[in-house]
Amino acid sequence: MKTSDYKIDSGKSAKLDSFPTRYEGKLTKEEGLKKLAELTERLQVLQDLLYADGRKAILVVLQAMDAAGKDSTIKKVFGPINPQGCKVASFKTPNSTELAHDFLWRIHQNVPRRGHIGVFNRSHYEDVLIVRVKELAPKDIVKKRYDHINNFEALLHDEGTHVVKFFLHISRDHQKAQLQERLDTPEKNWKFSPQDIPERLRWDDYQKAFEHVFEKCSTPEAPWYIVPAERKWFRNLLVAQVLVETLESMNLEYPKVDFDPREIKIP
């Protein structure tokens, strides 16, 4: 599996129709799960190193249509790593204090500190997705936000935070099945909101808004990956693989100490 097959090259247009929602490659589920277990172990080692190094951070952005599996990706990929160095931030409808500031204000407050992995469940991209689709802000304001987002992510990158962004890609039919499951399973009823239905009816508008995002905001420093998300094991595998590759590219090191360990006597 090559992660670059799923990456949007900078400035390229990205038609979602041309990306698979379901992995149909040669890897079997059994092989995939074995590989994921290996990657998870590697991820644990690299996270330890990131934490010890203390000079850099990773920010993972997760976006998707409703019920595509953001929560479950977080649980499965980030569950096994040390919670001391991993913080998840979920961005819901902004509150009045947040709305009283620019759209990146609440985002900036939640970026990971050095040494940490930060995970955004939804993100600043909502401000060019739902806000665009439902016209919650004037068009000319929204239009400028793509540049503001790129500048912000470049700032993070240049100051030591690597940004990777994942779109969990599913089909309209798959979403229907997932929502139906929430209705059919009593312990999942609370995850369903009647508001999900009008959102679902805007499917095509959202897909278009996402395509816009991928075209304008996939940069070499902060790339977007389109993850075929209908098979969970493959979705988790691809996300974990990108994370491992990113961490491995960061030249992390255990800090050098300014004493000679052999010379210290503990009383």
Add this chain to the structure above:
Amino acid sequence: MKTSDYKIDSGKSAKLDSFPTRYEGKLTKEEGLKKLAELTERLQVLQDLLYADGRKAILVVLQAMDAAGKDSTIKKVFGPINPQGCKVASFKTPNSTELAHDFLWRIHQNVPRRGHIGVFNRSHYEDVLIVRVKELAPKDIVKKRYDHINNFEALLHDEGTHVVKFFLHISRDHQKAQLQERLDTPEKNWKFSPQDIPERLRWDDYQKAFEHVFEKCSTPEAPWYIVPAERKWFRNLLVAQVLVETLESMNLEYPKVDFDPREIKIP
């Protein structure tokens, strides 16, 4: 194993000498690890329920002498649970903004939101431990802090956050061995600080300061547990068991929905 054996009853004096630092009971390591795996699964289910319920929270406070295993407890007990509902806050030397406020100011900002598990790696107790031992604040100020802590924890409890506090109890010799290991293992060198040695020399003062804390600040709503911490599997087991018992006592429920799932048709 009865968790109540390790709990400090409200107002009782607690001599640390009379508490074991190493579990020497009947349970074998193999049995303990099996039980821990079962508790971890149960914890995952209960965390899901806590998150779904959304009305209550848990705050876990971890305190210990240096190198007693706070980080490793967090990794092992809280690693397997969903990071979306679990935040760890580490309290280091307060910065100038923090020092410009009362000692509970930075603590309050980090308490878990409803639905979450919050873990404090060190806590407001430092302000009656290191601050007391090294006389970093006037005595009469420190003396009043025990009441302020109890009042603060009662506030949290009454507003829905259950507080459980663990002291990871080790012997002086065990600390020596742990610190030596940091010196002997190159990838662990960075965890050692020459400053650890003068702190170690104040061992007896710290033990006394802890005894004071247990006597004054173990309440039915926010009890202290003295965890024999020299055998890691038992330490993790006891912490997990207390967490499960606490969550089970909280009457958590999946939220009721205000629609009839059978009547909804997904377009």
